[in-house]
Amino acid sequence: MPEYLTKREGHWQFVRRVPLEFASLDKRGTVRHSTKVAVATDRRGTKAGKVADLMNRELEAYWRGLSEGKAQEAADRYAEARRRARVLGFDYAESKELVDRPVLEIIERYEKLAGMVHDPGARAAVLGFEQRPSIRLSEVFPQFEKLSRNYTTDKSPNQLRVWRNGYKLAIAAFIGCVGDKALHELTHADVLDFTEWLDEQDIVTRTANKQISHVNRMIKELNRKLRLGLPSLFADMALRGEKKVTRPAFDPAWVQDRILADGALMGLNPEARRVVMLIADTGLRLSEAINLNATTVHIDCSIPFVEVRPDGRHVKTSDSIRSIPLVGAAFAAMLLQPSGFPRYVDRSAQISFEVSRYLTAHGLRPTPKHTLYSLRHTFKDRLVAARCEDSVIEALMGHADDHPKYGDGPPLKMKAEVLQAIAFRAPSVL
DSSP states (O other): OOTTEEEETTEEEEEEEOOGGGTTTOTTSEEEEEEEEEGGGOTTOHHHHHHHHHHHHHHHHHHHHHHHHHHHHHHHHHHHHHHHHHHTTOOOOOHHHHTTSOHHHHHHHHHHTTTOTTOHHHHHHHHTOSOOOOOBGGGHHHHHHHHTHHHHTTOOHHHHHHHHHHHHHHHHHHHHHHOSOBGGGOOHHHHHHHHHHHHHSSSOHHHHHHHHHHHHHHHHHHHHHHTOOOOOOOTTOOOOSOOOOOOOOOOHHHIIIIITSTTTTTTSOHHHHHHHHHHHHHOOOHHHHHTOBTTTEEOSSSSOEEEEOOTTSOOSOGGGOEEEEOOHHHHHHHHSOTTBOGGGTTOHHHHHHHHHHHHHHTTOOSSTTOOTTHHHHHHHHHHHHTTOOHHHHHHHHTOOOSSOOOTTOSOHHHHHHHHHHHOOOOOSOO
């Protein structure tokens, strides 16, 4: 029988006891709902099980909402007490901390309340009745997301999804290692356990360190904004070593003779194959290529080019904002896509999967490590082989450098001359 189902008066009924952790918030004890599915027409409970599963998910979301609401309410009361204490001329200190303060300060606080006997908010603020909110690890990301709204306003929907998933994955991994502890219960040993567990996983060092960094950033942000007084537990916890995965570049001859050979990409839809051609001769990041549009593609000018700019998206760095001339295969592709690639706007994962699957199926990947992104590495290798100046390479790649910046960087004409010298030949059919 499916979980949480029972029979009553000829119908399947959803029945679940309220978990202990939510018992103080939901006083019903046991939750009962009819699925409205008759036992006679669903003897194994298959249909009713699907209804019960939906009810269960909604119920658990309701309980989580109650829990988060209670935690937020406590955090709001604490923040208001801190604010009110400042207005009344005191720093906020919990009552247990006031015991160790000078007697004259305590007397001064009581004297301040002399004319506020009917103001419970003032009493809570001056005498420290509100405790610092106790935040569990499972509550960290929702609160961090609220505190990060200013940072995420310029992200596209897909960028926001990726950003959220990265932090949620990191905190879920941390909870899996140490349990759903309250932040004030965390110890140095917990962090060590987490880093050791990551070191044992089959992931690159950079990815492991990103998870450590994500957890650290969330906790530090909550600690700073909510004045939780937590110790710094993540200092110097980054993993070291050479455990990494590198993306190899394609040999330029492979790109020209195999990938850009006549008919080699015809099994891909037109937008996908033209994205491949564009990246091959511009070195654009995939996310930059697919989010070009009519305002950032310039074909009808003396030097055709594309622009990488925020335009409703978050760019990786300020150096990523740049102009790249269109030559060779890239120019041929954009003649047919002057308004960009509407099919793949903000869908880098989708096109990456489609192209990688196609390249594999048609023998267009020398090794499994070669990906669509490898074309960007090929682009840089070709610039280096052509003895291109470092400043021009960095300007075309959108990389940051350590040198002081003077002027506007290499002009478009100089970039075009460099790229024209190494341009690929476009396939006869685009």
